[in-house]
Amino acid sequence: MRALVLEEIGGPLVLKDMPIPEPGPGEVLLRVKACAVDQFDLKIRSGKVSHAKAPIILGHEIAGEVAALGPGVSTWSVGQRVTSTLYLTCGRCRKCQTGRETICENFIGYLGIQTPGGYAEYTTIPEVNLVELPESISFSHGSILANAIGTPLHAFTKRMHLQPGERVIITGAGGGVGLHAIQLARMMGALVMAVDIGPAKLLAAQANGADLTVDPTKQNFAQAAREWTHGEGVEGVLELTGAATLSTSLKALGKGGRLVIVGFHTGSEFSVQASEMVANEWEILGSRNVNKRELAEVVALVQAGRVKPVISGVYPLEEAETIHGQLNRQEISGRVVLEP
Numbered sequence: 018m019r020a021l022v023l024e025e026i027g028g029p030l031v032l033k034d035m036p037i038p039e040p041g042p043g044e045v046l047l048r049v050k051a052c053a054v055d056q057f058d059l060k061i062r063s064g065k066v067s068h069a070k071a072p073i074i075l076g077h078e079i080a081g082e083v084a085a086l087g088p089g090v091s092t093w094s095v096g097q098r099v100t101s102t103l104y105l106t107c108g109r110c111r112k113c114q115t116g117r118e119t120i121c122e123n124f125i126g127y128l129g130i131q132t133p134g135g136y137a138e139y140t141t142i143p144e145v146n147l148v149e150l151p152e153s154i155s156f157s158h159g160s161i162l163a164n165a166i167g168t169p170l171h172a173f174t175k176r177m178h179l180q181p182g183e184r185v186i187i188t189g190a191g192g193g194v195g196l197h198a199i200q201l202a203r204m205m206g207a208l209v210m211a212v213d214i215g216p217a218k219l220l221a222a223q224a225n226g227a228d229l230t231v232d233p234t235k236q237n238f239a240q241a242a243r244e245w246t247h248g249e250g251v252e253g254v255l256e257l258t259g260a261a262t263l264s265t266s267l268k269a270l271g272k273g274g275r276l277v278i279v280g281f282h283t284g285s286e287f288s289v290q291a292s293e294m295v296a297n298e299w300e301i302l303g304s305r306n307v308n309k310r311e312l313a314e315v316v317a318l319v320q321a322g323r324v325k326p327v328i329s330g331v332y333p334l335e336e337a338e339t340i341h342g343q344l345n346r347q348e349i350s351g352r353v354v355l356e357p
């Protein structure tokens with residue numbers, strides 16, 4: 018099979034011929050039809066993910082067709098279309114047993130780090146990670162469901178408990194997760210202020226339903242939020258950015274507000290006054306990715322046309338290096354997908 022291999026951390030992606038992997042017990046062999054490119058891939062390449070060891074095949078947002086079954090697999094058959102969650106979990110601990118497997122007590126790791134990922138024609142995936150993908154959803158759309166749509170669905174429904182009529186800020190709103198977060202918040206009846214840098218990302222945010230867009234390099238978005246909410250402050254902030262925006266996000270939060278942190282690529286340290294938390298009954302919550310049951314909900318939402326997957330391009334494996342460069346320079350709105 019053809020596979021893009023990162024032979025050393027910090028090095029180039031090298032297209033190679035490799036043997037097709039054998040699925041182990043409880044795993045399926047997947048013919049990869051689409052694999053989305055994510056900022057996390059760049060972090061791995063640059064050595065910022067300490068547990069990622071080269072050589073490695075990147076790619077953790079995968080959709081494809083079941084090509085063979087490993088020993089003991091009985092829930093899938095060859096030829097089925099599937100998408101996948103991205104975390105490798107134990108399946109046995111209290112968290113896994115109660116549907117909170119993204120905080121598994123015995124967390125094993127990620128597709129595309131602890132196992133060879135989807136920048137290849139074939140990969141192996143544990144059967145428990147898979148969710149059926151109906152014919153009406155393309156593989157390229159299927160590849161972005163878990164991370165780009167499932168992540169904000171989990172954050173809004175299970176963590177923020179976003180309610181109709183509430184006002185929510187999304188930082189990093191023009192990225193792959195952000196654009197779908199806007200759609201989901203609107204679907205849930207909330208009003209959205211999208212925060213991101215540059216006209217291209219803000220236009221994309223508008224196109225996906227943002228009521229208001231703010232470029233934080235031109236305008237203080239906490240101030241903009243106070244004006245937008247007649248001085249009250251917002252009910253929710255979905256943080257997809259991190260240290261660069263966290264303290265402003267807190268200033269934008271109204272009484273009873275919930276700050277849900279999902280992404281922190283600009284750094285993770287910030288400070289908060291306990292007195293302000295108490296005075297305003299703020300909630301500061303973390304939200305980690307998506308569980309399998311929620312991924313099935315995402316599939317249903319997309320199938321019903323209630324959320325529209327946003328992809329800015331589909332490319333062959335050979336283009337991955339170019340795509341990584343563009344992603345690194347923040348030139349891409351939404352998700353880009355590779356078709357091995």
Ligand SMILES: [Zn+2]
Nearest residue numbers: 107110113121
């Ligand atoms: Zn577990």
